[in-house]
Amino acid sequence: MITLKIGQKITLNIQRMGINGEGIASYHGRLIFVPYALPTEEVLVEITENARNFSRAKLLKVNKRSKDRVEPKDKVYHELSSSHISHLAYPAQLEFKRDLVRQALEKYRPAGWKSYELRPTIGMDNPSHYRNKLTYQVRRLNSGAVIAGLYKENSHHLVNLEHCIVQEELSQQIINRVCQLIEKYNLPVDDERKLRGIRTVMIRRSQKTGEVQMIFVSSANITLDGQIWPQLRDEPTKKQRASFVKMDNILSDLTEEFQDIVTIAVNHHPKKSSEIYGDRTQTLFNEKERITEGVLDYDFELSPRAFYQLNPTQANVLYAEAAAALSPHKTDRVIDAYCGVGTIGFAVAKKVKSVHGMDTTPEAIQDAKHNAKRLGLKNCHYETGRAEVIIPNWYKSGHKATALLVDPPRTGLDAELLETIAKFPPEKMVYVSCNVSTLAKDLIVLANLYKVEYIQSIDMFPDTARAEAVVKLTRKKARK
Incomplete structure (x- = not known):
């Protein structure tokens, strides 16, 4: 079997798509996986990884295009993951x-x-803006700006998603406003080196009623109307108070600007963990305990952390x-x-x-x-x-x-x-x-x-x- 070097550039004919959406070619008997390449295409690639039985490569140029190739509607979202296939025409996606x-x-x-x-x-019929729920990580940049989005595949690089083609549109508007309000009120934000504030925001909207529920996930204690949550056994120190997330203003602004919000909760997650939520959740704003959703010929209600199809x-x-x-x-x-x-x-x-x-x-x-x-x-x-x-x-x-x-x-x-x-x-x-x-x-x-x-x-x-x-x-x- 031929030996390929990292960085080597070769031309391939893509034969089929693999289970992760990548193009697959055979080069002198060796399988090569090429994200974003499509069957029938001739492509120029650069070898990025060699395993025992296969190699991976980066797509550099499409010399001969598939009839099913289209321009992604949202390039930022498309490039988040090599398994995103919005470069493939929708009828061909269904067959795939x-x-x-x-x-x-x-x-x-x-x-x-x-x-x-x-x-x-x-x-x-309309495969856009279909996700009724977003769970975005929140980060503060060195410039002081606050962004929310998802990590790029296999990295710790958070991609800011201000306009996402798959996300329900009002939820996207709300998360964008959340970032602005965190900046406005200078609320502490978590980062990967120091656990000290808001780390994640979940927003879910009912397709049936339009009702919205939210969860702020925080590594630090929060305060609302002077009350500390989770409660501390002893009087907080000056250093502790400096890291509290004061939710009064942001809750007031969000519920005034977005009348569809019926529930806002906070989840305390102080550990360094890939898990989204910690053990304790408390409701801060509770116009309704659950949102009402509908499917087929019946309605049902969902509490903030309950699972439902996205x-x-x-x-x-x-x-x-x-x-x-x-x-x-x-x-x-x-x-x-x-x-x-x-x-x-x-x-x-x-x-x-x-x-x-x-x-x-x-x-x-x-x-x-x-x-x-x-x-x-x-x-x-x-x-x-x-x-x-x-x-x-x-x-x-x-x-x-x-x-x-x-x-x-x-x-x-x-x-x-x-x-x-x-x-x-x-x-x-x-x-x-x-x-x-x-x-x-x-x-x-x-x-x-x-x-x-x-x-x-x-x-x-x-x-x-x-x-x-x-x-x-x-x-x-x-x-x-």
């Missing part, structure tokens, strides 16, 4: 996302994978597909694993005998119980905890599911939960996936128990190399 499922299946090869029905990806338009598509794949029957006893605030289970609750759900986030379970009561659903039961622990306990107590809904995080199903499913497999199952690689890996176990009827890919995140999928599974008949 179906191919992502195929690539994952080919890698892990669950039983019968070649015969699975892979349905065309369901996209958006693309509410496509959430309607996702939940409708999940409900259809379940084929609900009035005698079904459904278990909704990783239930969040209960949204997917609510889509079928009126058509089945019962829905039992669990989630590890206590706030989400509180919201699920609250929402079930609001909707008049007396057949819904929710518990806080891990699915792999709670489901066996339910089975031991006599509650056995006829149908199972799973919507796991990107890491896929827990090994213990897979063992539980293998031991007590319901007659039908729907797997909602946000990571096609872990889906394909989990199907190694599930495809021995279930027939994969079809996989429906859904574009929840246009311009990124991420695909969601809904999988319909039916129990295989036991051999005699």
Whole structure:
């Protein structure tokens, strides 16, 4: 195999796209990954990394363009990550996302994978400004200016996002104003060397009602109306007081300027950690404890830290597909694993005998119980905890599911939960996936128990190399 040197420039013909959206070429038998390159293109690249079996390269020039290449609508956002694919025309993005499922299946090869029905990806009519939630890091520059945005991939360089093509527009206006107000009132801001102030701001807006909720994440104590939070045991020192974040003026200005804001909370996160939130959250402004959101034909409420899909338009598509794949029957006893605030289970609750759900986030379970009561659903039961622990306990107590809904995080199903499913497999199952690689890996176990009827890919995140999928599974008949 040929040896390539770092910095060496070569010309390549791109053959296909990989799972992270990069172009892939073969050069004298060696695979080379080129971010932002597209199939059929001839490109000039510079080698940046050599691994044992492949190399990575930087795109320098496109000598021959793909017919599917377009100019990114937002170059700043596009360049944040090598997995952003807004240089690819949207119809081609949808086909690529179906191919992502195929690539994952080919890698892990669950039983019968070649015969699975892979349905065309369901996209958006308007794939812009679709994110209903932003979580931006906040930093103060040496000039004194305050910026908010996201870190560039594999770096500690914070990119200022004042106009983001994927972000809901009012949320973007609010975060821009937050930066101005932090400057105006000279509030302390966190940095990576010294934990001393506001570090992150979360803003979520309901597509249904327009209501907005916010969380300021601070490494320092905050004060409001003279009250210190979190409370200190002893009288604060002069040095401590100097680092307090005084929230009175910024809260007053934000709630006066943006009438849609109904909740502002603060989360105390004093540790150096990649986790977004610390353990303690307190509401500072509470016109409404929760915002109201809607999906399909029902409404539900969300507390600030509860999870909900970031693309509410496509959430309607996702939940409708999940409900259809379940084929609900009035005698079904459904278990909704990783239930969040209960949204997917609510889509079928009126058509089945019962829905039992669990989630590890206590706030989400509180919201699920609250929402079930609001909707008049007396057949819904929710518990806080891990699915792999709670489901066996339910089975031991006599509650056995006829149908199972799973919507796991990107890491896929827990090994213990897979063992539980293998031991007590319901007659039908729907797997909602946000990571096609872990889906394909989990199907190694599930495809021995279930027939994969079809996989429906859904574009929840246009311009990124991420695909969601809904999988319909039916129990295989036991051999005699």
